[in-house]
Amino acid sequence: MTTIRDVLAQNLDDTRRWTLLLLADFAGDDWSFAPGPGLAHATWLCGHLAVSQDTLIHVRVLGKGVLGADFRAHFPIGGDVLSTAQHRYPPIAEIRAVMDDVHAQSLAAVRAMDEALLAQPAFAADGKSPHPHYRDKLGVIQHTARHEAFHGGQLALLRRLRGKRFLR
Secondary structure (H helix, E strand, O other): OOOHHHHHHHHHHHHHHHHHHHHOOOOHHHHOOOOOOOOOOHHHHHHHHHHHHHHHHHHHHOOOOOOOHHHHOOOOOOOOOOOOOOOOOOOHHHHHHHHHHHHHHHHHHHHHOOHHHHOOEOEOOOOOOEOOOOOEHHHHHHHHHHHHHHHHHHHHHHHHHOOOOOOO
């Protein structure tokens, strides 16, 4: 029998597969290309997706993140997007490994969640106020996949601006 946890994990994984397909032929300067100042580049997007997934699933739902402060500091949520000339980001291989590791831990965590946890209220960053975008922890996990799909659209645009083929 398929559970809501299975559906959530499948949505997260399907969205990640799409993200990885969009990134599959990125090389060299593709990773640092930004269409304008302060706009996202693939390096930042990958780090941001890792930090966001950690924040949403591990911090907001489970109460304890899996990423260290050193990595998080490169990709502050709500912070400015700095170019690779303005900021020394970790190497792409490291960012991708962290992205993959957080995702694997997230899938395992979602699959193991007690469904009663999913019905608990979601709070804003202060831990007290209701969250403005979702009312429960189920909504947080659903938003995690939507959030990644949103940034997948940015990656798709970066691909096209770099002359790469359209993907379906």
